[in-house]
Amino acid sequence: MGGIRKSGGFKKGNKLGCGKSYWKGKKFSQKTKLKMRVAQKRLVLLGKHHWGNGLSTPLRKAIRECFKYRQWRSDIFTRDNFRCVFCGNSGYIEADHYPKSFAEIFYGYNIKSVEDAINCEELWNINNGRTLCEDCHKKTGNHGKKFAKKYGR
Numbered sequence: 001m002g003g004i005r006k007s008g009g010f011k012k013g014n015k016l017g018c019g020k021s022y023w024k025g026k027k028f029s030q031k032t033k034l035k036m037r038v039a040q041k042r043l044v045l046l047g048k049h050h051w052g053n054g055l056s057t058p059l060r061k062a063i064r065e066c067f068k069y070r071q072w073r074s075d076i077f078t079r080d081n082f083r084c085v086f087c088g089n090s091g092y093i094e095a096d097h098y099p100k101s102f103a104e105i106f107y108g109y110n111i112k113s114v115e116d117a118i119n120c121e122e123l124w125n126i127n128n129g130r131t132l133c134e135d136c137h138k139k140t141g142n143h144g145k146k147f148a149k150k151y152g153r
């Protein structure tokens, strides 16, 4: 303090006093702590915490379930005779985006909704797709460039 304060008619209340702390003296109960931890875990499971890891977002799931994806997948399967392009296995097969990965397209076009995805032609280009069995798909990882090289594709 010190110095003269000119009062301009309004009384300046001590606004700092409004920070009533609701948490004052309250510690999180064991239950709340647990809830918070579970919520955090769920975020991780939803892929909201790290994007780099396989793109397991709800949006990706939604895209995989849309008719356009099913159509694209069946076109790829038909072209490849329902067989894995690497080993010829016709058991459990999956359609893989290749040479451009799903993630590459997804981020490249900044896809933020199922609609964006449906409007993205490159995502549905059957020249950018291949049929893989579960094993081969696993081996390719996210991009599969090493593996693809090995097989000369």
Ligand SMILES: [Zn+2]
Pocket: 084, 085, 086, 087, 088, 089, 132, 133, 134, 135, 136, 137
């Ligand atoms: Zn295979």
